[in-house]
Amino acid sequence: MTESEFRDRLEASDRPVIVDLWAPWCAPCRTTGPLIDALQRDFAGRVDVWKVNTDTDPEVAAALGVRGIPTFIAFRGGRELTRMVGAQTRSRLSSLFEQAASGRVSLARLSTQDRVLRSAAAAALGLMAWQTGTDVLYVVALLALVSGVYDLLPLSRRSPSA
Amino acid sequence: MQFINEAGWDRIARVIAGIVLLYLGWAGVVTGTVGTVFKFLGFLPLVTGLVGWCPAYSVFGIRTTKVQ
Numbered sequence: 001m002t003e004s005e006f007r008d009r010l011e012a013s014d015r016p017v018i019v020d021l022w023a024p025w026c027a028p029c030r031t032t033g034p035l036i037d038a039l040q041r042d043f044a045g046r047v048d049v050w051k052v053n054t055d056t057d058p059e060v061a062a063a064l065g066v067r068g069i070p071t072f073i074a075f076r077g078g079r080e081l082t083r084m085v086g087a088q089t090r091s092r093l094s095s096l097f098e099q100a101a102s103g104r105v106s107l108a109r110l111s112t113q114d115r116v117l118r119s120a121a122a123a124a125l126g127l128m129a130w131q132t133g134t135d136v137l138y139v140v141a142l143l144a145l146v147s148g149v150y151d152l153l154p155l156s157r158r159s160p161s162a
Numbered sequence: 163m164q165f166i167n168e169a170g171w172d173r174i175a176r177v178i179a180g181i182v183l184l185y186l187g188w189a190g191v192v193t194g195t196v197g198t199v200f201k202f203l204g205f206l207p208l209v210t211g212l213v214g215w216c217p218a219y220s221v222f223g224i225r226t227t228k229v230q
Binding site: 113117124128132134137144147 | 170173174177180181184185188189190205208211212214
């Protein structure tokens with residue numbers, strides 16, 4: 001497939017598209033392949049998945065500025081919405097599909113480990129601030145708390161610019 | 163995420179170490195110059211643990227987490 005063929009096909013698509021750039025020799029691609037297949041079934045009729053082999057279609061990969069695989073790019077209305085590079089968890093890929101389906105881009109979702117670690121640190125710091133009456137620790141506790149939940153806040157989601 | 167260079171155990175250890183140092187400093191358990199050092203030094207492991215990225219690791223090419 002040439003770059004222009006890819007662009008034409010993309011613009012003709014009436015559904016959001018996730019482009020999965022992979023290669024047969026890429027181990028992380030083999031790991032994420034089944035996850036993409038499962039999500040493709042879950043989002044059938046709402047989001048299309050196109051798999052692009054970077055070995056056989058290097059022109060498309062170059063046109064998309066792909067520097068590492070696997071790369072997952074969400075397109076909506078022919079325009080790139082967001083992309084993820086490298087092996088991803090199912091929840092992150094699911095988030096990518098949701099973003100493509102809704103057209104709303106959100107910041108990367110925190111992992112459970114990050115959320116628990118930051119929230120626990122915020123609680124410990126808050127307790128320490130209360131015990132010692134130190135304002136600076138209240139501020140640090142608040143920052144730690146925000147860093148643990150920022151991806152859940154409405155401000156972390158934005159619609160793509162026109 | 164790509165920039166993270168600390169494993170989970172590393173991050174937890176840093177956060178605990180940071181909180182302990184801050185407590186010792188700010189609660190007045192340790193006083194004097196050492197206490198003052200603890201008050202501010204504690205932020206270093208705390209922040210690097212919460213973020214998951216250690217600048218010193220980057221400088222020396224160390225990672226305790228697996229490359230993604």
